[in-house]
Amino acid sequence: MSETGTEQVKEEVLSKAATQQDELIKIAKKQLFFQRLSAICIAIMMLSVVFAVMKILPQIETTLSHVNDVAVKAQDSLAQVDVMTDELVKTTANLNKLVDDNAEELTNAVKSISEIDFEGLNKAITDLQGAVGPVSSFFGRFR
Numbered sequence: 001m002s003e004t005g006t007e008q009v010k011e012e013v014l015s016k017a018a019t020q021q022d023e024l025i026k027i028a029k030k031q032l033f034f035q036r037l038s039a040i041c042i043a044i045m046m047l048s049v050v051f052a053v054m055k056i057l058p059q060i061e062t063t064l065s066h067v068n069d070v071a072v073k074a075q076d077s078l079a080q081v082d083v084m085t086d087e088l089v090k091t092t093a094n095l096n097k098l099v100d101d102n103a104e105e106l107t108n109a110v111k112s113i114s115e116i117d118f119e120g121l122n123k124a125i126t127d128l129q130g131a132v133g134p135v136s137s138f139f140g141r142f143r
Contacts, residue, residue: 099106
């Protein structure tokens with residue numbers, strides 16, 4: 001090969017290298033653009049997250065405070081229910097004792113009530129009304 005042929009090859013190689021460098025520079029510029037774009041998007045997302053946390057955090061604190069208040073009230077209510085249950089058990093025991101202690105008297109009272117002659121009592125009341133009626137009308141005239 002002659003010198004002109006070598007120079008032409010050199011020029012072609014240099015031209016190809018320059019073209020490749022131009023393409024690499026274009027690709028690098030595109031990469032830089034997209035990296036900047038993604039960095040801006042990430043920054044916007046981070047700011048959105050920070051804003052959301054700052055907005056929601058006080059509401060979460062308020063909600064937790066209300067939950068704690070309700071939990072305390074629920075514990076107090078359960079304590080009161082426990083006391084009421086204990087008192088109910090004691091009352092039931094006392095009622096059972098009262099019934100046991102007075103079972104014989106109650107039986108006798110029921111037996112006495114069942115032995116009452118209601119027909120005779122009704123007849124006596126009717127007779128009393130018949131006897132008292134004229135006396136009542138007599139004294140009613142002096143009013």
